[in-house]
Structures are given as structure tokens and as C-alpha cells.
Amino acid sequence: MTEAGIWFGVDYYPEHWPKSQWKADVKLISEAGFNVVRLAEFAWCRIEPSPGRFDFSWLDEIIGELAEKGIKAILGTPTAAPPPWLVKLHPDILPMSYQGHRMPPVARRHYCPNNPNYLRATERVVKALAEHYKDEPNVIGYQIDNELSLGDEYCYCEHCVQLFREWLERKYGDIDELNKAYGTIFWSHEYGDWTEIHPPTPPFDRCNRGLALDWLRFRSESFIKFLELQVGIIRSVSPDKKITTNLMGLFPGIDYYELSRLLDFPSWDCYPKFRHVDYDPAWVAMLHDATRCMGRDRSYWVMELQAGPTDGYHGHPIGVTPEPGELRKWAYQAIAHGADGVIYFRWRTACFGKEQYWHGILNHDGEVNRRYLEVKRLGEELEKVKDLVAGTKYRSNVGLVFSYEALWSTLIEEGYYTMSYHDQVLSLYKGFWLHGINVDVISPNEDFMRYNVLLTPFLYLTNRSLITRLKKFVYNGGILIATARTSVKDEYNRVHSDGLPGGLMDLFGMKVTDYTCLPAERRASILMEGRVIQAVGWLEELTPSSAQVLGVHDYEWLKGRAAVTVNRYGEGYAVYVGSFPSSDIANHIVKVLIKRGIIKPLVRVEGDHLELTVREGSHYRVVFLINHEGRDKSVKLYFAKAFRIKGLLKGGTSHGDKHEYELELGPHDAEILYLEE
């Protein structure tokens, strides 16, 4: 889907504004350089104003107006917000809390994805939409629903309970198999038949661990099935249209890697400053890298990119306003990580509804402002660089494993919830990000053999297959870096009963023989190659069999015991860090890997708050360089070999005989360097 080079667009809600406004909107949209808009994702009540009566005339009209300017459309299926008539007709579509309360229909997402009435209504509206636009060339594809999800407590309606029991029966066959897998003998929970099973209720911390994990799996699958229903309808009606859905980074409710297999490409909603006064750009980078890797062919879009301040939140009436330069910078960050499309949310700020302060590019008054001018400048730049950029791909030989099952296992436990799995993964990621090393953030089901280095931070839960594949990876020459609490749990969310790391003691050449949580009030260090590295949250005593000790504890009763080990296994090495992965630890490990030549960065940059990625073309490369600070900077780059270099945005060139390149960056500025040997 790269006929546009780079898809550059905006989310537009024409139905929020009088028709008299449309022409002026389309003109400004076109002048900004946008070549695509997303439409109609919350317009069910307009598309189907009463049961079975459809009206696409208004949508046809705006699609036509846009087409005149050469702007394509992506249509949202409208199922994220069932209209009032549907709620009145079928109140049972409302999700039910475990205490029996129906979710009030006051906002959006007020439906149970397993409710038969909702499924029927969904089928009808999606089919009508697909049929109506199957021959419309200006509709290039569909976004299914919007930010698929449900709150923590939902849904425990009779359909969900019944389907869950059936799901369990299909999985375990015999109730005694389930009893064994869960260890229901604990606290006398042994079931006599499937109807005795109640879904676990929040806080899940109180519940059987196996049951809770299966419930999270079931809930994730419920949404994937709901999406599959819609994908099936659209594919059968108009197989040529592209299908995506807008994800929310590494949202914990649904296994996005599984879900994305059904899509032509995934997309995500990127709001760096939502709820963050000082956000971490590495966090945003990691979500780009994850979404890209969810795509079947590493292709993805940003479907919503922050275009202004967001809604308020605790203590802040409105989110902090993006500074001059940030909107442009965020778009370049997306492209730097491989995005094929970047769509700002939204065109003009809504004056009503719930999200009055989820600002678009334009403010409520619809006048050209500094944000519009910034985006327009970006549009002009993209027009110039798009062909060169579109011909490249983001590639990496470092794979970082993000496991939804590991995540879920931690979410079920009270304490781990605050020792956030996401934070631990980010810490290790950041060690590489700081060095400008491309990283893939992958599912545990990914083919590991694509990588030289594999990072498995806090890989709390494993299964037999994963254990085997990790061993095979290292045996064949890979470098594996794991941290504390690796393979504690098996696929039934039981603790491995034969020692930790479960099933991997031979791979790491050691056993975890003691451990303690390290409360925030206490400090502990690991001594490693003459350096004092701060440990975080957890300490393990490692007892090596074949492994070498790389670092030892410096903490009370653990002083001197092994804290970091490395083990030769086949052709590769398996490193184990007996603490949670602080950025400090990760940073140190990357330095060791570079020093040993295992990782060979193409380019190095000096200075803080700079991000650097590389995209590779047939015979050239482009390097993206981003200044994440609101102040000017002189930057110097050091290349691994000599290149001819051209600055695509700021001009500037360097002949092919130098390993260095210097440039000036403004606040929140970006540059794309074209490299040829």
C-alpha cells in the first residue's frame, strides 16, 4: 500500500460540522499536503439512523469532495459506538460487571463482543458499508472498529460466562485435566463439572492463577474473534480493500501480535504527551518498533498522531500543549521507525461531546494556526523526500521479545502489577535505543533465527516450545540476554516445580537458588567488571554449574554471591542478569556487546536526547536524526565507514572520504541523511 510513497493524512469528522464548512475544510486539508483522510468511524447513527435503514449520501458527498483534490479515504467501521436505538432495542448488548451492573451507555465501547444481538447488528452495518463502497476507488480501505478494548471489570454477562466454559471444555476436554492444570486442589476448588466454574473476578490477585490466565486469554480472543467477523465480511465483499485497525501501543487487554495476523497492516494511535508532562521518547520509539513487528510484512501506519493538547486528566485541565516543532518531529519519528502512513488526529477540535479538549490541528475556531503551518511545512518536505524514503526498510538484527502471556501473568499478581512488565521491557529496550541501534520488538512466536541478539526481559512465563526455540537460537550461535524472573511460570501459570529458570537451567548453566524482592526503600548494587551497577526491585542468587560469573551482589546477606552469569551453549552465549533490568544494566551490556563486536552500529552520535535510526534501501541508506529537546544543538556523527552523505531536509553534503558529519539542529528538529558508499 505504498502507491502514495508515504501516506500522509488527517482524521476528519465532517459530520461534526455544517456542510457549508466542508469545501473550506477540504481546501485547507489539501493545501497541507495530505493525501488521505480517515472518515466515519463513529457515525453509526448517521449511517444507520434507525434499524436497517441506511444513508450513505452524506459520506458519498464528502468522499467525492476529497477525491476532487486527489485525497483518498479510509473508512472506520462504526462498531465502537452503538447508537442509542440499538441500546434501547437490545439493552443486553451492554457489558456487565462481575457484580451484575450493566455499563452505562454514556460514552463509547458499551458493548459485549460476545453478545449475539450485537454480533447481528455488527454484521448488518459492516456488510452495508462494504457493499456500498466496494466499487469506490477513492475508498482504499477500512479501519475495523476503534481501539478495541473493554474496561478491567467487564464483561461477565451470561454469554461470556457460557462461552468461557465452552472455551475451557474445548481446551481441556476433561474437567480433571483442568483441575490438574490449575491445581484446583488449592483451597478446595476442584470442579465436578464445567458449570461449577465461575470466571475470576477483580482483583485477580485473589483467584486461581491458571483460571485467571485463561480468562485473560479468552477475553483477548473474544475481541480477535469480533474483529475476524468484520474482516471476513469485508474480504468477501471487496477483497481489494486494505484492512487495518487502530491499536494502542502495547495495550495489555488483547494480544496485538495475534490480532494483527488478520490485518493487511496494523496501525496505532500515538499520543506522546497524553498524561505525560515529560514523556520518554524511547517509550514512543518502542511502540513504533512493536507495531511494525506486528505487521505481517513489517508494514504499519500511525492512524492517530497527536496534533495538539489532549483531554484533561487528574490535576491538569488539558494535556500539556505540544511545543513548536513537536508535531513535525513525531511524524519523522514514526517514519524513522518504518511507518508507511502518518495520520494526525484530528482535523479540527470538536466543540461538543466528550473530547472537547482532544485537540486537532486546528483549534475550535477552525483558523489557520501555528500547528497547521508546521504540519503544512512537513507536507512540503515529505513531498520532496518520500520517494527516497519509501524505497527503504527498517531492519534490525536485535530482537526484543514482548510476551503477552508473560505480561498477563504479572498483571494477575498484585505486586508485579506495580513492577510493570512494560517498564522492565522499556528499560532493556532503552539500553539499545540510547546507542542508536535498530531493534525489533517481537512476539515470542517470531522466528528468532532472523536475529543475532535476542533480548528476553522479564520473560516470566514460557512454554515447552518457547524453551526449545530459545535453546536452539543460542545453540546455533545467537546471543541471548535474559533477566531475573525468567521462565518462572509454565503455560498454566504454575510455577515451574523443578527449579528456576524453569527448563532453562542448562541453557544458562546455573540455577536460581535464592531470591528476594528489593523494596524501593533499599539500595543494592552489582559489581561487574570493576563497575558498580545499581540493581532494581529484585535480587537473585545464581548458583552456576557451567556458567561463568560476570557480576556479584553487593547487598547484605547476598554479598559476593553470583548476580550475573554468561554461559557458552552450543555456538552461542546465554547471559542472565539476576535483577530486574535497569537502564543502567542494559546500557552496560550494550557497551560490552559493541566492544566485543557482536553488535556493529553503523553510526554513533554524541550528545543527549538524540534519537537515531537507519532505514536501508537497495543501494543506499537513510539515517534519521531527531532532537528530542526544545533547544538548539550542534551534533556530530561518527560512521563505521566512509559515506557520501546528503542532508535531505537541511541541505549539506559530505564527500565519501570522511567518517564524520556535523550539523545543527533546532528545537525538536529532525534531519534525514542520505548515505551512499
Next chain:
Amino acid sequence: MTEAGIWFGVDYYPEHWPKSQWKADVKLISEAGFNVVRLAEFAWCRIEPSPGRFDFSWLDEIIGELAEKGIKAILGTPTAAPPPWLVKLHPDILPMSYQGHRMPPVARRHYCPNNPNYLRATERVVKALAEHYKDEPNVIGYQIDNELSLGDEYCYCEHCVQLFREWLERKYGDIDELNKAYGTIFWSHEYGDWTEIHPPTPPFDRCNRGLALDWLRFRSESFIKFLELQVGIIRSVSPDKKITTNLMGLFPGIDYYELSRLLDFPSWDCYPKFRHVDYDPAWVAMLHDATRCMGRDRSYWVMELQAGPTDGYHGHPIGVTPEPGELRKWAYQAIAHGADGVIYFRWRTACFGKEQYWHGILNHDGEVNRRYLEVKRLGEELEKVKDLVAGTKYRSNVGLVFSYEALWSTLIEEGYYTMSYHDQVLSLYKGFWLHGINVDVISPNEDFMRYNVLLTPFLYLTNRSLITRLKKFVYNGGILIATARTSVKDEYNRVHSDGLPGGLMDLFGMKVTDYTCLPAERRASILMEGRVIQAVGWLEELTPSSAQVLGVHDYEWLKGRAAVTVNRYGEGYAVYVGSFPSSDIANHIVKVLIKRGIIKPLVRVEGDHLELTVREGSHYRVVFLINHEGRDKSVKLYFAKAFRIKGLLKGGTSHGDKHEYELELGPHDAEILYLEE
């Protein structure tokens, strides 16, 4: 209602004590100098012990005992606490949460003001009460109910839902008008008919803004209607009795300005130290000024004045005990702000029930204590000064607008909730309070032409009429001072779509072209006439058309942009401060106003923690001076012109040729100066 000069009294619950105690109580009450008591406000179960059977004998008896000592009675209608028999007979009177839970009848206020069964029971008991005392001269009036209100989540019973739908139908006539006013197209909420409407549920932040505002209006009106029912009954039976109700300062649940129009005079419950270790006396002063302005003729009472420590709250077993002098001081503060009546709550501390530690003047043991002696001394003083004081009025030419609709609009939004509207209003108020300038705290519906200066802090929501009246005020020579987030919303709680401040850009001669929330973690300043003033919470870029720039931002990307402007408009001036109104900003503005002669204070005092107000008589004035610290003070006053001065409480005089006056104040002490030219 000033036949007593100043009504001075106590809230008394004879039904809590054996009759054998009554005579002794009445004797002590009389000896304290009290001339009025409030009675019977929670005595439904005694007045009507079973359905339709009434017993006033005990109440007659105590009214008689009090009358013998010349003490009048105010009677509470008992509807704040329905008796158990009524709950059993009609469980549906209990308010219902949005999740369908009935409020447990364990405390008080457990009724829905829209429940037909409750309305019938209310009519019966109020009518019986009014009939019984219509010819009793010692009953001078009634307090309707007690602290009218309901918790945040209530009531969503079928009657409320139905009445709300009817209320909406009356207001909008056509469902499409409502859809348009609310912008229900947002998230596909367009209604087909009225029965599809569900009231918004907490947190309102999730809901349509227009719907949420109408719900708050409806809830406020429900209580006003409930009060009106009772007022109507009493007026028709005994038109000569005065009617009031006890308010709670600027409680957000009910528009007290609207409600008070039904009363002969409002009264309020003043507990400076409840939940406050260090309370702000300016806060109490502002509530006095607000309640006074709610009264049709600027007449009001304090119906409950703190007389001892209050109930416990988080972390404190009991509220902090008033220090010696505070009870007396609080009474003088009330009178200083224009109160015609001051009633302490309560006589003797209850030994049982819920409020065992909401102390009265006497402790549980009923013995004379230091608080009684302090109140008694006050009684003696009031006897001496009452005639002079009663002949004066608190007047102001500065009006501060408190808008319930602006408040509600902020309460609906999560972020604004913590940027409390009340706090912002207080900040601006305090700038004037610190200079001893009388201020009226008025409704936006007040006649602005009474004032020279109008303050509209955080006037978030406006309507066409208000916009017109603000312009007219300035056009005719008024000084208007507004702050950030003025006129953001229209009457349907939509953001103005034509620029900010909505409808007032010509008045202020500028437009708000950019803004950002300023998180607490960040510091920002405004440079104004050579001073550095701290900005708080919010920053706006103002782009002047005709306005002059008074101050500029000193903050990151906003540096140098206009932050404060003043615009000549007709005969007046409109000042706009592009930040939330800190006391620092307010203080500076008052100084400018005084310097320019726009405000001319009669008297100035040097020193901290001193409060100063002026009441004007026919040919003289009285100045109230209060020491809000627990230590001795030497105070010097500077007058705008020469007066003959007499110290009414402490003696001391000064002849009419001096502009200064000196006196000594003890801890929490007060003085009243009589001034004649």
C-alpha cells in the same frame, strides 16, 4: 427581621435530654444573652410518631419555657431525616445510585426529592407544623429542611429519570434540537426519541458535556422545587412567618442564588475549623459575602456557627478545638460582613447518634466551661453595640461574579475539578480582602451597574445575555477584570467555535491564539510593569487587536508573547489576565486600581492576618477589625480622611483631626470603631 437588633442564638435539641434538664438549660441559655433558638429540625419521629398522628405537646412546652425568658424560636421543618416508619412504608423514597443501589437509611438525607411518596409525606408534616404554630408569636419563622443536598451519585430512580426526560422535552421541544445543542453526533449518540436518553453517570468526565450540564441543572432545580413546595405551604398557612434555609457556603450541588430568591433571607452553616487545621479566614469571609448577596435585600443569618471541635475526619479523631477567642471572633466576622443573626451550633454536645463529637458550646457534661463564658461575654458586648451596628449596612462597589453554571462546567471535566473553580475565585477575592476592601460575591444574573469594578475569575461558561451585559457594563464606564478561560463554553456547554474569549474578543480587544496547561511541576512568570508575577496552572497567548499589552510571558516557547492586556471599550476598561488568577496577580491588580484612584479604600491597616470591613449607617460608619492570629498585636490604621473615632468594644477615642488610629488587639481579638466625620 431586625426587631432584635442582632439575632443572637443557639441551636437547641431539647428532645435529646430529659425534661428535668430543660429549665436549667433555658436558664443558662438566657444568661448567655441569647434571644433566639432553632428547634425541632430533626424531630420528625417525635412530631409524627406514626403515619398521620401528630404530637406537638413537647415542642409547645419548650417554646413556652423559652418565651418566658423572652427567647424566640425558629423551627426546622423535619424533612432532612425521614423516620424509620416512613422508610418501611415506602422504601422507594430512598435515593438510588446509577447502579441501582438504594441509599441505606442509616444517617440522614436518605430521600429522593422527586419521589411522589416523599412529597406527600412532606406536605402532610409541613402543613401540620405550620398550622399548629400559625398563631404562636414566639415562633418567628421556619428553616426549611437542613442542608439540602444529595451525594454525588444520587438519584437515578425511575422518577428522576422520567422527570429529567420531561424536563429536557420541555426545554428543547424537539429531539433534534437537543441533538444539535449537545452535539450528540459525537460518538454516535444521536437520539431518536426522549426515552433513549439516559442520565449521565459519574464520573461525568466520560459523558456528553451538554447532557451532563443539563443533569446538574435538573438536580439543582429538583431541590429548589422541593423547597418551593414547603415554602408554598408555610406561606399559605402563615404568611407572617419568616422563611429561610441553612445553606453550606458555596456548596456546588444547588444554585444557591436561584434557591434564595424563594426565601425571606438565606442563612448558612459556618464551620471555619471543620477539616482544617489552618483555615483561611478569607475563605470564610468570601462565604459570608456570597450568602449576603444571595439574600433579596442583602440580609442573611449564620444559622450554625461553630461552637467547639467538630466530628473527626481522616487522620484526626476530632476536629481541632477552637482556641480561646475564636468563637467570639467568628461571630464578629459574621456581623462585620453584614449578618443580621448569629446562631451557634449547638447548645450541648450530643452523647449519642452520629455526631457525638460535633461539639456544642457545652461539652457532654453540660457544665459551664470556657467556651460558654466566652459566648456570654460576647452576648454582653452585643447588647451594648447592637443598636449602632443594626443601623448600618455592608456596601460595596466591587462585584465578584460566582457562576454556578461555570462551576458545574468545570466539575464535569476531570482536570478542572482539581483546578478548583472555588480556589480560583478565592484567589481573586483575596487580593481585595487583603486590602480591606468590601466585596460583593454575586450571581452572574445580578445587576452589574451597581458596581464600579467587576471581577469575573474563571468565568468559564457564558450565554448571550451575560455577554451583552458584560459589554454594557464596561461600555458605561465599568472596570472589568477577567482571567484565563473566560467564556470558553456556551450555555449548552459547547466550546465557542468562533474564538476565545467567546463573544468577548471585541470587549477585550484581543484573541486567545494559543494556550497550554502549566503543570504544577513547572514554573512560569509574567513580567508586568517591571515586576515578576508568578503564573499558575494555565498560560494563554493573547493576540491584541485594539488592546494594550500590560504584561508578557516569561516561559519557554511563549516568552515575550502578551499575557495581560487592557482594552478601552466605551467609557470603561476591560482587563484580561492570561493565566489563572493567583493571589499574587490579584494583589498586584488591586494595587494598580488603588493607585489609579479607581478604588478608594476608606481605611488601610498595616500588618498581617488582620481583617477589615466597613458598614455604613445614615451619618456614620462602623469599621470592624479582626485579629486572625493567636497572639497580641499593635495595630495602626490610616484613614482616607479625618474622623472622630470611638472604640466600641475596647474604649479609646480619637478626635476628628487625625487620619490615624492605634490600638492593641489580643489573640483572636476584635474591635468595632465608630466613625463620624
Next chain:
Amino acid sequence: MTEAGIWFGVDYYPEHWPKSQWKADVKLISEAGFNVVRLAEFAWCRIEPSPGRFDFSWLDEIIGELAEKGIKAILGTPTAAPPPWLVKLHPDILPMSYQGHRMPPVARRHYCPNNPNYLRATERVVKALAEHYKDEPNVIGYQIDNELSLGDEYCYCEHCVQLFREWLERKYGDIDELNKAYGTIFWSHEYGDWTEIHPPTPPFDRCNRGLALDWLRFRSESFIKFLELQVGIIRSVSPDKKITTNLMGLFPGIDYYELSRLLDFPSWDCYPKFRHVDYDPAWVAMLHDATRCMGRDRSYWVMELQAGPTDGYHGHPIGVTPEPGELRKWAYQAIAHGADGVIYFRWRTACFGKEQYWHGILNHDGEVNRRYLEVKRLGEELEKVKDLVAGTKYRSNVGLVFSYEALWSTLIEEGYYTMSYHDQVLSLYKGFWLHGINVDVISPNEDFMRYNVLLTPFLYLTNRSLITRLKKFVYNGGILIATARTSVKDEYNRVHSDGLPGGLMDLFGMKVTDYTCLPAERRASILMEGRVIQAVGWLEELTPSSAQVLGVHDYEWLKGRAAVTVNRYGEGYAVYVGSFPSSDIANHIVKVLIKRGIIKPLVRVEGDHLELTVREGSHYRVVFLINHEGRDKSVKLYFAKAFRIKGLLKGGTSHGDKHEYELELGPHDAEILYLEE
């Protein structure tokens, strides 16, 4: 039950592991020196796999295996965890919240102790268990249920409501008596009949104080009755078996002193490090002293002693791991305070269920580890000292009163809840603990004449009998030490109406004439015998009649007023401290008591973090000395007279001519000294 000298054991769940594992488990258990295990407490679903069908074969088998090694068994009745088939058959056994929600059956304790269906099921299973093992000599006794309790909001089912009304009718006879006792006239709560009464709902702070206290009494009695049912069945079937239940320290939900009267001996579950990074060993000591005093003959066990890290909690994935030495130390602490049995929880860490991280002695892998070796060493030591120790008793002439009714009264009030009753009691306790003085922590119903000194910290609620007994105690020569807020409430939870301390003004020779809460933000001191002592949370002005002033306030308006008094009353002295009992105050008082010869400690130790208790035998004593720090220590003991001393654990002796003894203690080390005159 001392045939074993000291019962030393472990809680074991053979049903969690394959039978093939049992022999190896029993071998290791035996080798550790254990002579008892607790079994089957959560095995209802195995014992009665379907209604009325029982299977004890597996339990017989493991009891047999253990018996072969000479290990006895305690069996838990399994009622703490009803099996799924019972929930399905009788969903009404699930407790109901006050809002009508049934507790989800996802964990344990999901039953209402008043539900008739549950009582029938309980009878059947307990009877079957008792019958089956009545002739089994290796079953020495039963633990009833497990940690009897219910969450705060439960149970409000129809049975509970009905039984509560009947309970009230039995207690008060006439509804008017109840109205009078509660003061229901407050807020119009006067009841016409019993069916109008609703149980109070949380937060109880809103409710009538008398009603709330009776509800807490009723809930406590409901569990005591439930236990009594089971005790009755077992006693009638096998009168020779011992009966206990495992308590939770001074858990507030049930009056453990009342409950324990039904038992042969109480036991408790001791987890010093659960939810505590730095726990206070005095807290643990106090709970030992309390549980011992609950026992009819001062005999008690620790039924669960922490054996490893516990489950996670907020911010911590798993509890902090016990350091080397702590497991052994905790066992010695228990014995030092008089425990006859110490049972570690649990044998091996469960791999599934809820408590995957509530570690046993062994980790999940079942291998011998440092904790096992530590416990084994302890087993060897106990074998050597058990006969000497078993021949002694912990005795004290200092009694500290812990009143459940006082506690409940504070729990009902919001503010007091945070001024924790437990904390106040601990503060006073700690003053004695720091001096190594044996203390009994007793019920207010205990015979006070056993003691020379009686401590009544924060004895908030009293009744006539208690008042009389306190006076008699002092009159006959006792020393009574009371603190602020003594006897504020009467037995109906009303405040005494005749002055404070209620009914005790003559005993203390003074009256409390004023008071204030002291917020945490404020500092206040008491001046006493030339020392400045910090006051905490509360200040009272005491006005003496006959008492002498021992200390005066140094705080603002209270400066110079009496703060601490002592009164001669009969042959004794009554001391009253007009503030909450800080450790500082308590410490100072103990010094005065020692100085005046009222308390005569046998031995004194120099140094911090050392605990010291004495057990007395027929002609000898043993002194326990424990190092509560994780570092080495040189310790010196000073004895009141000369003893011949032998160190039972570390060797070392001293002849009978010295008053001193020196020894070295390792980290978390303990010593037992044998003393003979």
C-alpha cells in the same frame, strides 16, 4: 498437651503433590526434627468430593506414613473453603454485601456463618471427620476452620439481618429500651418495631454509634457461635482430642478472648515480615503475649510461623525474604513468650492456586535449601533444651488491658481509625518491652488482682463492672496507668454525660475539662520532672481535685495546664496521662516505676534491638535473649541478684557469685540462659 515437651512442626499439604513424593517429604520432615504436622485444612473437596460421599483413604495413608516416623497430626476442619459443588447447590451460602452483591467464590472464606445451608453442610463434614478419626491416636487434635473472618462489608443476607434483629430483641426486650440506649432520637431514627431496624453499613462513621457497636458484637458472636457448633460436635464424638483454631494476632473482627474460652488452647499465625520491610519485633512480641493470655491456662501455639517470603503486595512482587537466622529467631521468640508449639507454614511452596509465593520452608523445587538447614539446626537445639524449657512458665505482674469493645468503638469512628487503637496499645506495651519486663496482654474481663501494675492504654469504652473493678484494683494497692480518652464511652457507645474520664473521676482525682486533637503537623510537649516528653495526637487539660500534678503542657493555649496526674486511692495509685501514649511517655513511666521499686526486673540488658523475657520453673529460671539485628553483638546482662548461669545454646557458664554475664550474639541470634540461685 506437653507430652512432646515442645511441639515442633510444619503445615503440610500432601494433596498438593503426587503420592510418589510423599515418602521423600516425610523423610525430610522427620529429619528436620518435627514431631507434629497440620493436615487437611483446605481439603473439603477431597474429603467429601460430592454431597455426602466421604473419602478419607488418602488422609489415612499420609497419617500412617507420618506416624511411622513418630510424627503426630493436627487436622483442620475444612470449612474455610466450601467446595464448588456446595456453592452450586446452595448459592445462598455466599456472603452478601450491603448493596446486595454476593461474594464471588473465587478464593476462600466465601460463606456466611449464619446461613442454615452452610451450617448443615458444616455439621455433616465435621461429624464425618471426627467420627473417622476418633480412635486414631496419631491425630492429637483439631484446628477449627482457618483464620475465621469476613471482609468489612459482609454479610447482610436475610439470615444475618433477621438474626441481628432477634439478637437485639433478646438484648433489649422492648424497642423503647433500644431507642433510649442508642439515642435514636438523633436524626429522627426512633424505631417503632424491630423490623424497622437496618444493620449499619460501611463506612460505619455515618451510623448511630450504639447500633454500629451492637452490629460488631453480633458479627463477632456469629463466628464464635459457628466455632462453637464445630467444637460441640468434636467434643461429643472424641472428647480426648484437643481443639484449637488459628487466630490472627489481635485481628479486630472477632473478640478472640471470648472465642478462646471454647478452645483447649489458642494458636496464631505469625508472619513478621508480611507487608513489612522493617517490622517491629515488639509488635510480634505483643501478639504472643496476647494469644498466650487468651488461653484458659496460658497455653498457646504458633500454628503458622513464617518460613519464607510471603505473597506480593502493593509495590512488592513478593514479600521480603527472611534473612539467614530469622526463621530460627522467630521460633525462639515464640517459645520465649510461652508457646508450647511452633509450626512453620508451610512445608513446600505451592506451585499453583492463589498463594504461589507464600513460601514454605522449601522452595517450589522441593530441594534442601538454607532455610531447611536453619530449621533443622533449630530442631536439634530444641531436642536438647526442650525438657528444661517445658518445665517453665512465662509469668508477669504487669497486665496490659486490650479491650475489643474499646477497639470497636474506635473503628466505628473515622478519625480514630487512623489513630489506631492497636498502635496506641503497642506504644505503651513497648515501654515495658524495651526494659525486658514480662507483660500479660489481657482482656478487660481478666482478674486484675493477679497484677501489681495495670496498664489501660486508650481504654475508650468501659462499663459499670469494669469501672468498679478498676477502682477495686487500685484501692487494694494496685498501680493503674491510664491515658487520654479513657472511659469516654459507656457500654452503649454513648459518651459519658457526667464528665471524663467517665465514672473514674474520683479514682484519678481529677476531671478532663478541655481537650484538643493534635494534628500531625503540630508539635507539643509535656514537661515532667525536668524532662521534655513529646506528646502525640491528643492533648487534655486535667483539673485535679485530689490528684497531684506530675507533668504540665507546653503547647500554645494549654501551656502550664496539668497534663499528667497521679492520685492516691486507697492503698494504690492511679496515674493519668492526658495525651496518647507515645513510647517516649511509656518509657519514662517505666523508669519511674523501676526507680520507685514498684517494678523489679530480674535482669537488665544494655544495647539496642535486644529482646529479653524470663520463664520460671520450679527451682530455676530461663532467660531468653534475642538479637533483632542482622549484625554481630557483644551483650552484657546485669542481674538483680547473683545466679549460677549456663548458656543452653552457646555454652558458657558463670558461677553464682556474679551479677553480670557477657556473651556474643550473631546476626538474628538467640541464647537461652539457665539460672539457678
